[in-house]
Every structure is written in C-alpha cells, then in structure tokens.
Amino acid sequence: YETEATFFDEGVRTAKQKQLEEKLLQLVQPAFQAMLGHIRSGTLDKFKEAFDKALNGGEAFSSAASSSTQTYMALFDEGCADAVIKQVEWDTSKVRDKLRRDIDAHITSVRTAKLSEVTKTYEGKLNEALSGPVEALLDEANSGTWPAIRKLLQRETELAVSGFSSALSGFDMDEETKEKMLTSLMDFARGIVEAKAREEAGRVLIRMKDRFATLFSRDPDSMPRVWTGKEDIRAITKTARSA
Incomplete structure (x- = not known):
C-alpha cells in the first residue's frame, strides 16, 4: 500500500492506511477469538487430565486443585501472549474468566463426587461392623x-469418625461443614442400630409365641x-x- 500510495497527499494516504488497517483487523479478529477459544478448551482438557492424575497419585484434593489451577x-496466559497481535490490544480477560469458571466448576464437580465416595466408604465400613x-x-x-x-456402637463409631476426619482434612473445608459431615456419620451409625432394634422388635411377638410353645x-x-x-x-x- 505504501509503495502504491507514495504520490498521494500525505493526509489522504494516512487516512486510507488507517481504514485499511481497521478492515484487516476486522477480518483477523474472528480468527483471533477462535484461537483464544481453542487455547481455552485445550488448556481445560489438559487441566482435567493433570488434576485427575494428581488425585489418582494420592495428592490431597485441595493441594492438587490449587497447584493444577495455577499451572x-x-x-x-502464555498461549494468549503468543496469539496477541502487537498492533492492537484486544481484551482476552473474558476468555480467561471463562476458563477460570470452567476450572472451578470442574473442581466443584469432582469435589462433590469424591466427598460422596469417601462418605459411602465409611458408611459401608460402619454397616459391615455393626449390622x-x-x-x-x-x-x-x-x-x-x-x-x-452401646459399647460396640461407641467403638466402631469412634474408629470410623477418626478415619473419616483424616480423609476430609485433604479437602480444606471449613470446620462447620466438617463437623456436620462427622455428625451425619455418627447419626448413620446410630441409625443402623436403631433399624436393627426395630426389626427385632417386630419379631418379638413371634419369638414370644415360639418360646411359649416350646416350654409348654x-x-x-x-x-x-x-x-x-x-x-x-x-x-x-x-x-x-x-419365660
């Protein structure tokens, strides 16, 4: 353009050059946004893979979430820096915020699943130890x-609560939430005993009749x-x- 416009008036040449640059940037911007989207989705996939690998490797949940997110x-940010066009300062913050929300949502989803898994594990142990x-x-x-x-219930509940508490420590949760989960596990243990007692109470009359018939x-x-x-x-x- 500069070669062909050499003999034009400088003011006209500058104005036309600016218009040309704007049109070129308008053509490039969709490709730039698509590139950012590609970087975002690729980064999210890599995050998920690394996060799962860290958890499967035994790293504590909160530690794995924090380190993977930062990485x-x-x-x-590095990918965006490579994609940025020097002539214009296009904002990448919205795409970055979207990535962070996606990462946080994945962490929350995995956290919920892991907590449910841990809870079911200790409920299963209590059920096996008490029923x-x-x-x-x-x-x-x-x-x-x-x-x-009562002695059996106390012993098995204390063992389960101790193990459950240690397992929850890796999730970096507040004390109130942790206490609620521990209390819920203790209630679950009592519920097992109460359910068995109700079952036995329902059979009392039959047992009494059988006992009477036997002795008679x-x-x-x-x-x-x-x-x-x-x-x-x-x-x-x-x-x-x-009798």
Missing part, C-alpha cells in the same frame, strides 16, 4: 445385650412332653408365660 492458568454383630446380640438378648451394643410342649429336660392327664396345666402355662 494451567499460567499456561493459558451383623448387633443382629447377633439381639438374637441372644439378655440383660447384657444393650450395654454390649416340652418338659424341663427339653424332651417332648407326654400328657398323662395328671399334669398341672396352670403351673406349666404360668412357667411358659413367665
């Missing part, structure tokens, strides 16, 4: 049953009772009922 936001033993204790109910159940129809040596007509039916019935 890949910096990588995005069978509590049911067995209730089946052989006696005066020591409930003290034994068998002698003190547990042999089938032979009815001769001389038995004290009232006494036998009273004994069976009281």
Whole structure:
C-alpha cells in the first residue's frame, strides 16, 4: 500500500492506511477469538487430565486443585501472549474468566463426587461392623445385650469418625461443614442400630409365641412332653408365660 500510495497527499494516504488497517483487523479478529477459544478448551482438557492424575497419585484434593489451577492458568496466559497481535490490544480477560469458571466448576464437580465416595466408604465400613454383630446380640438378648451394643456402637463409631476426619482434612473445608459431615456419620451409625432394634422388635411377638410353645410342649429336660392327664396345666402355662 505504501509503495502504491507514495504520490498521494500525505493526509489522504494516512487516512486510507488507517481504514485499511481497521478492515484487516476486522477480518483477523474472528480468527483471533477462535484461537483464544481453542487455547481455552485445550488448556481445560489438559487441566482435567493433570488434576485427575494428581488425585489418582494420592495428592490431597485441595493441594492438587490449587497447584493444577495455577499451572494451567499460567499456561493459558502464555498461549494468549503468543496469539496477541502487537498492533492492537484486544481484551482476552473474558476468555480467561471463562476458563477460570470452567476450572472451578470442574473442581466443584469432582469435589462433590469424591466427598460422596469417601462418605459411602465409611458408611459401608460402619454397616459391615455393626449390622451383623448387633443382629447377633439381639438374637441372644439378655440383660447384657444393650450395654454390649452401646459399647460396640461407641467403638466402631469412634474408629470410623477418626478415619473419616483424616480423609476430609485433604479437602480444606471449613470446620462447620466438617463437623456436620462427622455428625451425619455418627447419626448413620446410630441409625443402623436403631433399624436393627426395630426389626427385632417386630419379631418379638413371634419369638414370644415360639418360646411359649416350646416350654409348654416340652418338659424341663427339653424332651417332648407326654400328657398323662395328671399334669398341672396352670403351673406349666404360668412357667411358659413367665419365660
């Protein structure tokens, strides 16, 4: 342009050059925006891969999230710097903000899934540690049953809460949220015992009937009772009922 416009008036030449530059930039801007979008999506994919790899490698959640975010936001900035056109200062902040929101959303999603996974793990441990033993204790109910159940509940709850608390420490959550989750786990443990107790309570009448029938129809040596007509039916019935 400068070669061909050499003999034109300088004012005209300058004005026309400015118009030409503006038109060229208008043509280039869509490609520039597309390039930024490509850099953003590529950076997000790399972030997700690195973040998952860090978590699978045993790094604490909050540490992995922080380090990965810093690394890949910096990588995005480098990519933008290479794509920027020196003649114009186009704003890349909106695309950068979009990337940060996408990264934060992914972190939140993974965090929710991981917390759910950890919670289910410790709920499963409690269920395994309490369900069978509590049911067995209730089946052989006696005066020591409930003290034994309370002792079992306390021991297994303390073990689970300790492990759960350690697992949650890697998520860098506030104390109030952490306490709520620990309390929820303790409530879950009590719920297991209460559910088993309700199940057993529903079977009490059947057990009482079976016990009565057994004592009524068998002698003190547990042999089938032979009815001769001389038995004290009232006494036998009273004994069976009281048992």
